[in-house]
Each structure stands twice: as structure tokens, then as C-alpha cells.
Amino acid sequence: MALLPLRPEFPPFLSKGGTLSRCRRPGTASRRGKSKAEGRCAILFLCRSIEKGGKVLKETLLRGRIVRALAGYYDVVVEEDGETPSAEDGQDFRRSVLRTRARGLLRELGITPLVGDLVHVRPTGEGEGVLIEVLPRKSELVRPPAANVDAVLVVATLREPEVDLAYLDRLLVHVEHARLEAVLFWNKVDVLGLSEREELEALLGVYRSAGYATFAGSVRTGEGLPEVRAHLAGKVLVLAGPSGVGKTSFLRVLRPDLPLAVGELSRKLGRGRHTTREVVLVDVGQGSWIADAPGFGALRLPDVGLPELGRLFPEIAACAEGCRFRDCLHEREPGCAVRAAVEEGKIARSRYANYLTFLRELREMHAERY
Ligand SMILES: Nc1nc2c(ncn2[C@@H]2O[C@H](COP(=O)(O)OP(=O)(O)OP(=O)(O)O)[C@@H](O)[C@H]2O)c(=O)[nH]1
Numbered sequence: 212m213a214l215l216p217l218r219p220e221f222p223p224f225l226s227k228g229g230t231l232s233r234c235r236r237p238g239t240a241s242r243r244g245k246s247k248a249e250g251r252c253a254i255l256f257l258c259r260s261i262e263k264g265g266k267v268l269k270e271t272l273l274r275g276r277i278v279r280a281l282a283g284y285y286d287v288v289v290e291e292d293g294e295t296p297s298a299e300d301g302q303d304f305r306r307s308v309l310r311t312r313a314r315g316l317l318r319e320l321g322i323t324p325l326v327g328d329l330v331h332v333r334p335t336g337e338g339e340g341v342l343i344e345v346l347p348r349k350s351e352l353v354r355p356p357a358a359n360v361d362a363v364l365v366v367a368t369l370r371e372p373e374v375d376l377a378y379l380d381r382l383l384v385h386v387e388h389a390r391l392e393a394v395l396f397w398n399k400v401d402v403l404g405l406s407e408r409e410e411l412e413a414l415l416g417v418y419r420s421a422g423y424a425t426f427a428g429s430v431r432t433g434e435g436l437p438e439v440r441a442h443l444a445g446k447v448l449v450l451a452g453p454s455g456v457g458k459t460s461f462l463r464v465l466r467p468d469l470p471l472a473v474g475e476l477s478r479k480l481g482r483g484r485h486t487t488r489e490v491v492l493v494d495v496g497q498g499s500w501i502a503d504a505p506g507f508g509a510l511r512l513p514d515v516g517l518p519e520l521g522r523l524f525p526e527i528a529a530c531a532e533g534c535r536f537r538d539c540l541h542e543r544e545p546g547c548a549v550r551a552a553v554e555e556g557k558i559a560r561s562r563y564a565n566y567l568t569f570l571r572e573l574r575e576m577h578a579e580r581y
């Protein structure tokens with residue numbers, strides 16, 4: 212993502228040192244700054260103030276989102292009109308971007324800004340600024356390192372590559388553990404024959420009844436994309452899924468204008484070794500942002516206690532209250548409501564089988580430790 216110049220009137224306005232003197236109240240624009248054409252302040256929509264102890268600090272602080280972090284610099288896309296900016300369909304994706312450095316105090320406090328952070332910045336010149344404050348995060352992911360992620364778009368395929376339900380369920384366990392929403396997109400329906408489409412329908416049913424928003428379509432033909440995009444509107448996303456399912460293609464179809472380096476979700480070096488690299492947040496329209504880095508790489512199970520595993524399968528968690536024993540692990544215990552639900556076909560056998568596999572794996576993980 213290239214650095215883009217700010218609006219022409221922006222730097223002179225700042226260089227005069229003029230700030231809130233032109234603003235009546237925090238967040239409101241003065242009449243002087245008002246542009247007739249837009250019916251609102253053309254310059255000062257960028258002007259925010261902070262209030263401390265009832266006193267308005269005379270400082271122009273802009274709100275924005277970090278879209279890129281590299282070598283101590285943070286690129287911040289500046290918010291307009293109180294909303295984190297995002298291009299609508301068919302609109303230009305260019306935005307005001309400030310390249311900022313974190314002020315010393317943040318470093319002293321040990322605060323490391325992350326891509327996805329909502330921040331206050333003070334512009335210091337054309338395209339430059341100082342990162343003043345990191346606003347409270349609602350989530351923080353380690354891999355990829357990103358803040359305020361709302362959901363993980365799990366991309367899967369029935370064929371090409373062949374579906375791997377154990378991998379998929381493992382991924383979903385990770386997403387639940389990270390307390391993020393999982394959205395499933397079954398890609399490449401264009402390669403499916405009639406009977407395979409039926410097979411896929413059954414799988415869609417499995418994951419919908421488990422409680423996941425589940426979509427099917429094709430990045431190649433565009434089928435099903437509007438539905439999944441509508442569901443993702445306004446969210447910050449990470450893409451996850453096995454290699455070759457179309458994660459990069461999905462991002463590129465939403466942002467065909469991206470330079471090639473961006474939108475290449477996993478770059479392999481040499482002998483198939485994955486490299487970690489910087490994360491970039493890409494505006495894909497409709498208020499959605501996608502982190503250009505694959506989520507959750509190695510899929511060792513999250514380190515949880517045995518009783519917690521059931522809570523990471525939403526449909527098992529929903530049933531477990533009916534179990535006779537509060538600490539039921541839904542294996543062979545009498546009066547297990549989960550096993551009963553599996554027998555009645557309310558919980559998919561494949562999901563339950565994977566639950567049992569993971570339970571054994573966790574036991575082994577715990578045993579290794581002692
Ligand atoms: N037939 C078909 N092929 C697709 C579709 N979407 C993507 N592909 C192809 O699938 C292959 C893999 O797509 P990528 O987007 O590189 O997959 P990825 O998930 O990013 O893979 P990794 O980078 O290995 O994680 C490419 O050759 C794409 O052209 C689709 O909807 N239909």
C-alpha cells in the first residue's frame with residue numbers, strides 16, 4: 212500500500228499551528244472550515260481533541276487504524292467522520308495515510324502498537340505524524356500479530372484440495388479459543404459435479420447446525436461472493452485454511468489493484484519453509500479489512516484443560532448442560548446428553564469423532580509434560 216498525499220489544504224492548516232481554536236467543541240468543526248460543497252468541514256473533519264480532566268487539550272489528534280507496521284514505523288489510515296474509513300463498492304480505495312512513529316511514552320510504558328489498532332495520532336507534516344495513544348483493544352492475536360480482529364474467515368474446499376475435516380475442526384477450535392467469530396467459506400464449487408454438490412450441501416448443514424455462518428461459492432466464477440461479503444461487512448478479518456483453497460485468490464478478487472507482493476498470503480522460501488513477514492491490513496470495501504497474512508499456522512491444539520475442549524465446539528457446549536455430570540467429558544459417562552445428541556443426529560458424527568480425537572491428543576500433550 213503506497214503512502215498517499217493528504218488533502219492539499221491539510222498541511223498548511225497544521226503548519227499554522229492552528230488546531231482547536233477553530234473548533235467550537237471537541238469533534239465539531241468550525242464554520243470557517245466548512246466547505247460549502249460538502250456541507251461539512253472539509254479540513255476539520257480530521258480534527259479531534261482529547262479531553263483530560265474536563266479540559267480540552269489544544270491539540271489536533273486524529274483517530275485512525277494502523278494498517279501496517281514496519282521497523283518502528285506505523286502507517287495509520289485516518290478516520291473520516293467518526294467511522295474507520297473504508298471504501299464502498301466501486302469507490303476509490305485511496306485514503307489519507309500518515310506514517311507515524313510511536314511517541315516515547317508508549318515505548319516507556321511497554322505498549323507495542325499492532326496492525327489493526329485504533330489509535331490517536333498527531334500529524335506533524337505532510338504524510339507524517341506521531342502515534343500518541345493506542346485505544347483499548349477488543350482482541351489481540353499472536354499469529355498473525357494483529358489487534359481488533361473480529362472474525363476468521365476459514366476457507367475450505369470439498370475438492371482441489373480434498374477436504375480434511377480434522378484439519379478444519381482443529382482450526383475452528385483455535386478460532387473459538389481465540390474468542391473470535393468463525394465464518395466458513397467453501398470455495399471452488401465450480402469444480403464440483405452434481406453428486407459432489409450434494410455432498411457439499413450435507414457439509415454445509417453440519418457446520419450451520421454447529422452454529423457457524425457457512426457459505427459456499429467460487430472465487431473463480433464469483434458465485435456466492437456477495438453473500439459472504441455481506442456477512443463480513445464492517446469486520447476486521449484474518450483468513451485461514453489449508454494451502455491451495457484460494458485464500459490469496461479471495462483477497463485478490465476483492466482488491467485486484469493490489470501490488471503483487473500484497474495479497475500473497477503465505478510466501479515460501481527455499482525448502483518450503485514459511486517465513487513470517489510484516490502484516491498489512493487491506494481495505495476490501497464495505498467496511499471490511501483483511502489481514503494479509505494467514506491465520507493460525509501450526510495446528511497443535513491450544514493448550515487447554517480437558518473439560519474446556521467441549522466448550523470449543525459450540526454444539527457440544529450447547530448440549531453439555533444436559534449431562535448428568537458437570538465435568539462430563541462426553542466419552543463414556545452415563546447420562547451424557549452430548550452422546551445422546553450424536554445418536555439422535557443432532558450433533559454430526561464427524562464433529563464428535565474429531566472431538567474425541569482431540570481429547571486423546573490433549574491427554575497425550577498433558578502426559579508429555581509430567
Ligand atoms: N477452480 C477454481 N480454482 C480456484 C478458485 N479459487 C482459487 N482457485 C485456484 O486455486 C489455486 C490456489 O489458490 P490460492 O489463492 O493460491 O490458495 P491459498 O489458499 O492462498 O494457498 P496458500 O498460499 O498455499 O495458502 C490457484 O491456482 C487458484 O487459481 C475457484 O473458485 N475455483
Ligand SMILES: [Zn+2]
Binds near residue numbers: 531534544547
Ligand atoms: Zn456429556
